Amino acid sequence: MSMSAQQDAPKAPPGFLRRLLRSPSGAIGLGIVLLLLFFAIFAEMLAPYNPNKMGAGGRFLPPGGKHLLGTDEFGRDMFSRILFGSRITLLIGAVAVGISLTIGMAVGMIAAFRRGWIEAILMRSTDVLFSFTETLIALSFVAVLGPSLQNAGIAVGVAGIPFYARTCYAAALVETSKPYFEASISAGARPARLVMVHLLPNVLPTMIVVATLGVSTAILAAAGLSFLGLGAQPPTSEWGYMLAGSRDYINRAPWLMTIPGIAIAITVLGFNLLGDGLRTSLDPVERK
Amino acid sequence: MNALLSVTNLSVSLGDTTLVESIAFDLEPGEVLCIVGESGSGKSMTAKALMGLLPPKAAAQGKAMFDGMNLLSEEVTPPRGTGIGLIFQEPMTALTPVLTIGLQLTEALETHGLCQKDEAYERAVAMLERVGIPEPETRMRQYPHELSGGMRQRVVIAMMMLLGPRVLIADEPTTALDVTVQAQILDLLREIVRDTQIGLILITHDMGVVAEMADHVLVMRAGKAEEFGKVAEIFSAPKAAYTRDLLDAVPRIDSISIREDVASDVLLSAQNISKTFNMRGSLFAGQRGQKALDDVSLDIQRGETLALVGESGSGKTTLGHVIARLTDAEAGKVLMNGTDLTALSGRALQAERRAVQMVFQDPYASLDPRQSIGRTIAEPMIIHESLSKDERQSRVFDLLEKVDLSPDAARRYPHEFSGGQRQRIAIARAIAARPTLVVADEPTSALDVSIQARVLDLLDALKRSEKLTMLFISHDLAVVRQIADRVAVMRNGRILEMGPASALFADPKHPYTRALIDVAPVPDPTRKHGVRPVLKGDYPVGPLSEVSAGHWVAA
Numbered sequence: 001m002s003m004s005a006q007q008d009a010p011k012a013p014p015g016f017l018r019r020l021l022r023s024p025s026g027a028i029g030l031g032i033v034l035l036l037l038f039f040a041i042f043a044e045m046l047a048p049y050n051p052n053k054m055g056a057g058g059r060f061l062p063p064g065g066k067h068l069l070g071t072d073e074f075g076r077d078m079f080s081r082i083l084f085g086s087r088i089t090l091l092i093g094a095v096a097v098g099i100s101l102t103i104g105m106a107v108g109m110i111a112a113f114r115r116g117w118i119e120a121i122l123m124r125s126t127d128v129l130f131s132f133t134e135t136l137i138a139l140s141f142v143a144v145l146g147p148s149l150q151n152a153g154i155a156v157g158v159a160g161i162p163f164y165a166r167t168c169y170a171a172a173l174v175e176t177s178k179p180y181f182e183a184s185i186s187a188g189a190r191p192a193r194l195v196m197v198h199l200l201p202n203v204l205p206t207m208i209v210v211a212t213l214g215v216s217t218a219i220l221a222a223a224g225l226s227f228l229g230l231g232a233q234p235p236t237s238e239w240g241y242m243l244a245g246s247r248d249y250i251n252r253a254p255w256l257m258t259i260p261g262i263a264i265a266i267t268v269l270g271f272n273l274l275g276d277g278l279r280t281s282l283d284p285v286e287r288k
Numbered sequence: 289m290n291a292l293l294s295v296t297n298l299s300v301s302l303g304d305t306t307l308v309e310s311i312a313f314d315l316e317p318g319e320v321l322c323i324v325g326e327s328g329s330g331k332s333m334t335a336k337a338l339m340g341l342l343p344p345k346a347a348a349q350g351k352a353m354f355d356g357m358n359l360l361s362e363e364v365t366p367p368r369g370t371g372i373g374l375i376f377q378e379p380m381t382a383l384t385p386v387l388t389i390g391l392q393l394t395e396a397l398e399t400h401g402l403c404q405k406d407e408a409y410e411r412a413v414a415m416l417e418r419v420g421i422p423e424p425e426t427r428m429r430q431y432p433h434e435l436s437g438g439m440r441q442r443v444v445i446a447m448m449m450l451l452g453p454r455v456l457i458a459d460e461p462t463t464a465l466d467v468t469v470q471a472q473i474l475d476l477l478r479e480i481v482r483d484t485q486i487g488l489i490l491i492t493h494d495m496g497v498v499a500e501m502a503d504h505v506l507v508m509r510a511g512k513a514e515e516f517g518k519v520a521e522i523f524s525a526p527k528a529a530y531t532r533d534l535l536d537a538v539p540r541i542d543s544i545s546i547r548e549d550v551a552s553d554v555l556l557s558a559q560n561i562s563k564t565f566n567m568r569g570s571l572f573a574g575q576r577g578q579k580a581l582d583d584v585s586l587d588i589q590r591g592e593t594l595a596l597v598g599e600s601g602s603g604k605t606t607l608g609h610v611i612a613r614l615t616d617a618e619a620g621k622v623l624m625n626g627t628d629l630t631a632l633s634g635r636a637l638q639a640e641r642r643a644v645q646m647v648f649q650d651p652y653a654s655l656d657p658r659q660s661i662g663r664t665i666a667e668p669m670i671i672h673e674s675l676s677k678d679e680r681q682s683r684v685f686d687l688l689e690k691v692d693l694s695p696d697a698a699r700r701y702p703h704e705f706s707g708g709q710r711q712r713i714a715i716a717r718a719i720a721a722r723p724t725l726v727v728a729d730e731p732t733s734a735l736d737v738s739i740q741a742r743v744l745d746l747l748d749a750l751k752r753s754e755k756l757t758m759l760f761i762s763h764d765l766a767v768v769r770q771i772a773d774r775v776a777v778m779r780n781g782r783i784l785e786m787g788p789a790s791a792l793f794a795d796p797k798h799p800y801t802r803a804l805i806d807v808a809p810v811p812d813p814t815r816k817h818g819v820r821p822v823l824k825g826d827y828p829v830g831p832l833s834e835v836s837a838g839h840w841v842a843a
Contacts, residue, residue, distance in 0.1 A: 179646075179650060182646065183714070183718075186612055187642065188642050188672060189638075189667065189671055197659070
C-alpha cells in the first residue's frame with residue numbers, strides 16, 4: 001500500500017454500518033430489532049386499547065376485525081398487550097445482559113490481566129457456577145429475592161455471568177499475550193492504562209457480539225421465569241407470563257398461546273441474526 | 289534430452305487481474321529448478337497452476353506439457369501424487385494429526401492402487417529408511433505430533449516419493465525449519481533427485497538455498513519472470529536489475545564487516561539467570577519443568593550490538609524477555625547501570641524499564657489494531673513526559689521521519705500498512721521511550737529480503753544517531769554477521785560460545801558454532817557444500833573459559 005493512497009481513510013472501524021447491512025443476516029436482524037424498539041418506544045401511540053383494560057371487547061375473540069390479534073380470557077386486546085410486552089421484554093433483556101456483561105467482563109479481564117492466585121480464584125469460582133444450569137441459578141436467586149419482574153431480570157443477569165466471564169477471559173488472554181501489549185508494558189504503562197486503553201477496546205468487539213446473541217437467551221430465560229410465575233406478576237403483559245396464562249385455553253383459543261410465542265421467536269431470531277451480522281462485520285481487517 | 293515438464297506462456301488470472309504472466313521454463317530429469325521471488329511474486333501461484341490447485345475463480349492459460357498432456361487444459365486432471373508430487377512449507381498441513389504415520393503412508397499407496405496391503409507396509413518402511421528416519425518400524429505406529437518438524441518433513445517427502453512421481457514441487461520446504469535441519473532436508477532432496485532422476489521445482493525466497501540447490505533459476509517478481517538462466521550465470525552475471533538488487537540485499541555470512549571496537553563499559557549485566565517453564569500445572573499433575581535458561585551470564589557493553597544466536601528452543605527469546613523484564617527469572621540478577629531490575633516492582637520498575645525497549649518479530653501483532661499510529665508512538669511520551677499536545681505531535685512526526693514514514697501515517701491504523709512499514713513503526717515506538725538498550729527479537733525474520741535489508745540499515749543507523757545499545761536476537765547467522773559487534777551462541781538454555789563477531793566467524797571454537805556456520809546456505813553457487821556431517825546432539829556445555837581476548841567457549 002502506498003503512503004499517499006487512502007488519504008482520507010475513515011476512522012476504525014471503517015464502513016462498519018455498511019458492512020453490517022451488506023450481510024443479509026445483519027440487515028434483517030437490525031431491521032427486526034429496530035422495529036421492536038419502535039414498538040416499545042411508541043407503544044402508547046400505537047396500541048389501539050389500554051393493554052390492561054378488561055372487556056375492551058368480548059372474551060376469546062379470534063384475530064381479525066376490531067381486535068387485530070383477538071382478545072384474551074378477560075377480553076383484553078392482545079395486540080396492545082403484545083406491543084406493551086415488547087417494552088418489558090427488551091428492558092429485561094437489556095438489564096440482564098447489562099449485568100452479565102459488566103460483571104462478566106470485569107471478572108474475565110481482571111483474571112487474564114492479574115494472573116496468579118486472583119486468576120485461580122475467579123476462574124475456578126466461575127467453573128463452579130458453570131456446573132449449574134443457568135435456570136437453576138436464576139430460580140434460586142428469585143427464591144431468595146422474591147418473585148418480581150425486576151428480580152427475574154437480576155436473576156437472569158447473574159446466571160449469565162459465568163459465560164460472559166469465561167468468554168471475556170479467553171479473549172483477554174489472547175490480547176495480553178500479544179507483543180503490542182508487552183510493548184506497552186515495556187513503555188511503562190500502568191495497569192489502568194493497559195486495561196482501559198489496550199485491553200478493553202480489543203475485547204469489546206467480541207463481547208458485543210456475545211452480548212447481542214445473549215439478549216435472546218436472556219429474553220427466553222426471563223420468559224421462562226415468568227411462565228413459572230416467578231417473574232412478571234399480573235396484570236403485566238409480559239410475553240412469558242401471557243404464555244403461561246393462556247395454557248388452560250389452548251384448545252378453545254389457540255392464538256392466545258401462539259401469538260406471544262411467535263413474538264418471542266421473532267425477537268430471539270432478530271437478536272441472533274444481528275449478532276451474526278455483527279460478528280462478521282466487526283471482524284478486524286487484520287491479515288488478509 | 290527430452291524435457292520432463294515443458295512450460296510455455298503460463299498465465300494465471302483472477303477476474304481482470306493477472307497474477308502470473310507468461311512464465312516459461314523446461315525441467316529435465318535429474319534437474320533442480322529454483323523459482324525465487326519475494327512474497328506476492330506469484331511463485332506459489334505458478335506451482336498451484338501446475339498442480340491444478342488454483343483457488344476457485346482463478347484461471348490458468350498457456351501450456352505445460354507433462355507426459356503428453358497439457359496440465360493447464362481444463363479437461364486434464366494433473367496426475368497428482370503419481371506424476372507430480374507436492375511438498376508444503378509446514379509439514380503438518382500435509383499430515384493428518386489423527387492418523388498414524390504408517391496408515392497415512394500405506395493409504396496413499398493403496399488408494400492409488402499401486403500395491404496390496406502387506407507390500408504397502410514393506411515399501412513404506414523401506415521409504416522411511418531411505419529418507420533417513422531412524423527406527424522406521426516404530427515411526428509407522430506414531431502420530432505426526434510425536435515427531436520433530438524435520439522428521440515430519442522427511443515423512444512428507446517419503447509419502448510423496450512412495451508414489452513414484454517424476455516431478456516434485458517443493459514450496460518453501462525448509463522455511464519453517466531450523467538451519468541445521470534445513471541443511472539435512474536439502475541434502476536429502478538433492479540425493480533423491482540424483483538417485484531417482486526426478487525433476488525438482490524448488491520454490492524459495494532464500495538466495496542461499498538457490499545457490500546450494502539449483503541448476504536453473506527462475507527469478508519472479510509481481511507475477512512476471514525477471515530472469516531465467518543457469519545458476520552460475522544468475523549469480524555471477526545477473527542480467528535483470530531486480531536480480532542484482534535481490535542479490536545485493538541478501539546478507540552474507542562470508543562478508544567482511546568492519547565494526548569499530550567498543551570500549552569496555554558494561555551497560556547491562558545479566559548474572560546467573562535461570563528460568564524453567566512449568567507445563568502449566570493443573571491440580572492433579574505434578575510440576576514438570578522445561579529448562580529454558582540454565583545459569584546464563586552475559587554482559588552488554590555500552591554502544592555495542594550484541595547478537596544472540598540460536599535455533600528454536602535455545603532460550604534466546606526468553607533471555608531477551610528476562611532482560612526487558614517481561615518475564616521473571618527464577619534465579620539471577622539483571623543489573624542495568626548498577627540497578628538490579630529484577631528487584632524492582634511497581635512505580636520504580638515502570639520508571640526504570642523505559643531504558644529497555646523491545647522490537648518484536650511479528651509485525652502484525654506488535655501494534656495495537658485499535659490505536660492510531662500516532663497514539664501508539666506517543667504512548668511512552670504520555671506515560672513518562674509531560675509534553676503539550678503540540679510538542680508531542682511534533683515529536684511523533686519527528687520519529688516517523690526517522691523511520692522514513694510520512695507524518696500523515698500518524699492518523700492511520702495498523703491494518704493500512706505493510707509488514708515492513710509496521711516494523712518501522714514498532715521501531716519508532718521503541719525509540720520514542722528514549723531507551724538506552726533496544727532488544728530486537730528476530731525483527732526481520734517475517735520480512736522479505738529487500739525489506740529486511742532496509743530495516744537492518746535503519747536499525748543500524750538509529751543505533752548510531754540515538755546512541756543506542758542493541759541486543760539483536762536472531763536465528764540467521766548471515767544477518768548477525770552484518771549487524772553484530774559481538775555474538776553469543778545459545779543452545780538448550782546455555783551460552784556455548786561468545787566473542788567478537790570477527791573472531792567468532794573467522795575462527796569458531798565450539799563445535800556447535802562451527803556446525804551452525806557450516807550449514808548456513810551461502811548465496812554463491814561456486815561454494816556448494818558437499819555432503820555435510822550429520823549434527824550430533826552432544827556438545828560440550830561446561831563453564832565458559834576465555835580462549836583469546838573476549839572470546840569465551842564452553843568446555
